Structure formats: structure tokens, C-alpha cells
Amino acid sequence: MRLIDLTIKELWHRKSQLTSGLLAITLGIGVIVGIRTISVVSEKAVAVNLDNLGANILVLPQATSVDNYYSADIDAPTFPESYVEKIVTSTLPGVDNMSPKLSRRVKIGNENIVLTGILPKSEIASKPIWQQNGIQGNKVNASCAPKPGTAPAKYLDPKLQRKGIQDLAESDCFVGSAVAQRLNLKEQGTLTIEKKSFSIVKVLPETGTVDDDRVFANLHTVQKLLATGEQISAIEIMGCCSAISDGLLSKMRNILPDTRITTIGQIVSTQIETNRMMNKISLVFLIIILFVGSISIGNYIWANVNERRKEIGILRMIGYHKRHIYYILVLKALIMGIVGGIAGYIVGTLAAVWLGPQFIGIVVSPIYTLLLLSIGLSIFISVLGSLIPAYMAGKIEPFSNMQED
Template structure:
């Protein structure tokens, strides 16, 4: 009978103990696999939810210092370059085009309306209001209160229509359906936005081409807001790619979205790994106690093996083989259980939108983790078994 057969027979004779040992390892490995799956899904999900909605980079016209006259005016002179509609295609052909989701160009200008100053913003309504889903219209005829960006209302503002911020509507004493004239051109208030509590409440939104023609600035832009998918790169990389494609522009990354995403994932990761560490520690203790109990029960058996010529290393090999065989199966079961928990419970535990996909690349690390944990926890029981004096062990016969 070889060492492998001895170890296999021992496992068969002590099924309950080995099942208990396997259970501890399965729980530990499943926890780690589940946490890793959920963290990876959070990277994708939070990246999509934050980067898809709301700008995370802004392109502004680049200004360059030309001259400093210390003897005359002591003033700096700047050459301010311009952004135009011709820059839009450059964004989609840039080196970071694969990360670009929404491009929203804008032309901003102060206008006079009935002897009052107001800030008018020309936008491409479909891009602008898709990029900002928190915009919703106040109740008006034919439109339910709080109707949001997914509806055609905000996405398809007519050419002669205006969208007013809540405070702009109050200041100008206007409401949906009213007519007003700006620079000799007649407009109709298409809707009034619900209060946001930000500077956007004071803006007047109109179609970009209409504002460009109204201001006699065809093709001109004040800024371009970019929503980018950036799950696999830092937002600064996108900003650098955009500046390479548009030398006349300065890209400013919006760090809030990126930092929020990173901090959220980091907090969950710390909690998840701390929980995994505690479960693995418990699993290691289960293995240690189970193997020690097994060694104590087999004192006479070990004494017989030593008496018929088994060396200490042979006894240790038997212990390690038992732990190894159980741990390999436990690693496979732990991977399956952890993946199922992540797939079915992950979206609820971490508030993830969408499905969590299976990650086959975690199978081998799961088996390696289980085997390594079992072997390390069996070192002391194996040493204790190998150190038994055969004469003392045989006294119990």
C-alpha cells in the first residue's frame, strides 16, 4: 500500500471530519471569489454610471502668453485661440476616441431680455440633456410633472424653443408657452426646469445653431463637455489625448467623478478584503483543529507505521496529501459557490445595475488559495505526527 492509498483510505474512514474541514475551506474561498467578482463588477458599473452621465472633462479654448512688457504697461498679453464645430470630428478620431461617450458643444453669451441681462447657452439638446439626466421639466400642459431626460420632451426642443432655468424664469417672469424676443428674434418658452440649486438655474438653453446665428458667430464654441468611459484608464489620460487631437484646446478633467468612483470602490474593497481575511483565518483554524484531532485519534496507527519502517517524512506526506486532496475539491466548490453568490446576490449587495459575469480566470487562484491555506495550516499537525515516538505510540495498543 503506497502513501497515496493510505491518505485516501484515511479520508474515507473520517468522512465527517473531512467534510467539516472542506466546508471551512469552501466558505473561505467562496468569500474571496465573491468579493473579487463584486469589486470587478463595481469598477465597471460605477464607471458606467458616473462616466456615462455628466461631463468628466471640459475642453476650453487655449490661451498662450505672447509678451510681457515691463517698461510700458507691465501687463501680460495673451493669444486666445478658438473652438469651433470643426473640432468635434477631431474628438471622434483622437487616440482616446474609444473612451468617448457623449460630446456636448456649447456657446455661452450674455444677452439682454426686456432690459435685463441673462446668460444664454446654445446646446445640442439631445447630447446636453442626455448627458445631464437630473434635468426635469416643471409641470406644463401635455407633460407630466418631473418628466425626465428619457422622454422626447427635453431631447427634441424645437429650433425656436427655449428651456429656462427655474431662477431665470422667475427673474424674467416667464413660464412655458410665453413668447419673448432676443436680439430681434422671437422665441417660445418650451419649458422651465425644476430647481437644481446650482448656477444652472439661472441659464437659458436654446439650440446651438440658433444661438450661433443669433450672435453672428457661426461655428463658434465656448466649450465642449465630454462624457467618457474611463474604466481602464485614468481620466487624465483622456485629457492628454484630447489635447493632442485639439492643440487649440485645453482639457480640464473633472476629478470629482473619478475620485468618487475610486473612493467608493476602495471603501468596499477594504471592507471586502477585511471580511475575506477574517473568514480565511477561521477556515485556517478549522483546518488546524481538524488535522490535530485527526492526528490525536491516529496515534496508534502512526506508531505502527513508524514501527514497520515509515520515516518521519512519510508521515508528513500522508498528512499533507490528505489536506491537499480535500483542499483541491474545496477550491473548486468554493469558486463555484463564490461565483454564484456574486452573480445572484452581488447586484443587491452592492447595488450594481446589470449582470455580473463569470470569471473563469479565478478558478486556478481559488484552488491555489485553498490548497495553500490547507497545507500551511497542516504544517504543525504534520510535524506533531512525525515527531511521535513509535514506542510511546504503541503503548496505547
């Protein structure tokens, strides 16, 4: 009979102790795994959400009111289109896709609509300097969007679908659903604005925002039509969430001092804060569980040592050395650490998968790499907790088995 056989038999012999000891480790590791799993999945969800959201930074002229992010550009004062290049040439980390636009209210018959000039993706891509600096997004490593190699996120939010317009010819336009309804417009039809005729490429689906009242046309066509010259009323930017929190806005304000730069503050900051809080909670729990877990295991092993004084005395009497006693107890902690780590991973993952959708509305998938970390952490906690009791057990006299109960 080897010492590992003795250790396993002893563990099995005291099932209630084993259960309570394992429960302590399992719960501790489970809490860490659960929080970490939700936190990692949440971070990914934020990245995808931000990508779906498209632009989250808006550059406006200084005097503009920003009561509503979605309508702040309408009738706003203008600034030169060259500001786009100022941002691009600054190579600020964390600046992803950019989209300059010009918006003005115009009348078509008796209806007020908003005419918005935008640059389609194909036109942005045709500017070599913008490409070199990663204006298309994929070349900017600081992006918080999914990493290269992952499928590019689509604009799932219908409010933002017009931001993904690939081509927009000089006399093409997209019309919002409310405009189409009021003016009885159909796709492939025509629309005349300020004596200029546009072909309707698409009627955008209803979004419930001011975009429903917009007509989107090529920026340069709109500039000519409104005789504004190379002026724009806003630049929409997709800024990396972590870069925003690291002061991207103030850096941009240094480059464009006569502009007003704002974010969809509630969305970005709340999500960033949530992620930060989750990470902090993970860390706090990790520290607490390291302490409490080690003390719990230490207490368990210590109680076990006291209960086994006679057995340890017998082993010492028949010739086992102190190192054998240390080995038996640390081996026991190691076994409990491995089992507790696996059980903790399963419990924590199941809890995260079940609770994630219910409490924070995200679908949580298991993170398999956490299994190794769970086992490692669990072994560390268990073995750390067993060291002092094992040392004390080595001091038990070999004649302890002669003491009566």
C-alpha cells in the same frame, strides 16, 4: 469501508477541530469574496454613475476660469467649432459623446439669463465623420459605460437631463426652472431673446445649479443671434474613466494646445481611486489569506496528525502504504476546502450584500461566478497547507500504536 468513509468519520469524530478549521477557511474566503463582490459592483456603479453624469471633461479656451464646472463656459472666450472635428479625427481611445456649446449672458426685460447654444443629438448624428469615429458613444469600445448589449443608461440626475435632448429645432428652446418662474414662462409658450422669438418646448425641472438660469437653444441659432460666427465657448465630452486615468487629458492637450481641458476631478478621480484601492485591497487580502490560510490549515492538519499518530500507526501496521496516509490527509484537506469554499462564498456574499448599502451606499448583488473561484481557491489553500503534514505523517512508524499515551 473505504478510505473516504474513514476520512469523513474522522472529520465528524473531531467536530471541534473541524469547526475551527472550517471557520478559518470560511472567514478567509469570506473576506476575499466580500471585498471582491463589493469591488466589482462598485466598478459597475462607477460606470453607470459616469454615464448618468454625461460629460465629465470640459474643453474651454485657455483663458477661462474653472472655479465652477457647471458655469465655467458662461461668458468665456471662444474657440472655433472645428475643434470638435480635431478631437474626433484624432481617434483618441476613451472619448465618448461630445457636445459643443456656446453660452452668453443676455437680458430679457430686467432679468439676466444665460443663453446656451447646444447641438441636439439628431444634429450630432447627422455629421457622418463624427458618426464614423464613434461620437455617439456606442461604437467606442473603450467606453466605461455599460457594455454593448446592456440597456443604455438614462440621465437619472436631473441636473443633466438637458444633455439628452434629442431634437432642437432652429427656433425651439428649453428653459431652466428659475428662468421659467421669474419670467412666468410655460411650455408651448414663446420667449423673445434679442428680437428672436423661440417656442418653449419644455421647462426643465429644478436642478439647483446654474442650469436653472439657462435657456437652451440650437447652437447655430445662438451663434447667429450673438454674431459669433462658428465659435463655441466649450466642448463637453464624456471620457472613459479608465482612459482619463491613463492620460487622456494630456493627449487631448497635445491636440488642442490653446485650450484648457479639465475634468470633474473630484468625482472621477475619487471613484477611480476607490476602485483601484478596492482592487489593491483584494490583492493584498488574497496574498495574506493564501499565506495565513495555508499556514492555518497546515497547523491544523499537523495538530491532527500528531493527535492521530496511533491511528496512523494502526493503519500502517495492518498494511496501508505511505501513499494511503497521504491520500487520507489530502482528501481531508480537499473536503474542508470544498465545504470552506462554499461556506466562505455564502458568508462573504451575505456580508457584502448587507454591508454594501450601509457603508458605501451601493446595492450589492451576489456574483455567482465567484462561487467556483472560492471553491478553487479554498481547495488550493487547504491542499497546499496539508502537503507538509501529510508528508510527515507518512514517516510515522507503523509501530507507533504500541507507544503508550
